[in-house]
Amino acid sequence: MTERREALPDLAAMAAFGARIAARLRAGDVVALTGGLGAGKTTLARAILAALGHEGEVPSPTFTIIESYDFPSLRLPVVHADFYRLEDPSELAEIGLDDYREGAVLLAEWPDHAGGFEREPGCLSILLEPAGESGEGGRIAIARAGLDWVGRMP
DSSP states (O other): HHHHHEEEEEEHHHHHHHHHHHHHOOTTTTTEEEEEETTTHHHHHHHHHHTTOOOOOOOOOOTTTEEEEOTTTTTSHHHHHHHHHHHHTHHHHHHHHHHOOOOOEEEEGGGGTTTOTSSSTEEEEEEEEEESSSSSTTTTEEEEGGGTTTTTTO
């Protein structure tokens, strides 16, 4: 598994990183976003969606669990999910995640609550950590790529 680290000192750097990810996305990919509360997972998801062409608001799916974004505003369909509130991965069947994912990209926040996606070859896992002790230096993104991301790593 390939790993890269990137400093994201401000929102502009986060937006640029999101744009680089968006440029390489294919239907069926998963971008698994991990990090503590307030780490920037939703901010990065918003940056990816904006780079794919979404111009409206991107609400955090913390309470709805799944928000979907489709053509014609996006270059490919995207499912933005926040699994924080799941108590067990078996709840995914009730939500119908597989139906949402058909032909779409999945932006998954708190993927560990859904059982993880690292085993999927199309998974790009991104851990967001504070840069410096106070976090005032922005974030560090640690990206780990599955086999389908070889040659596409942002």
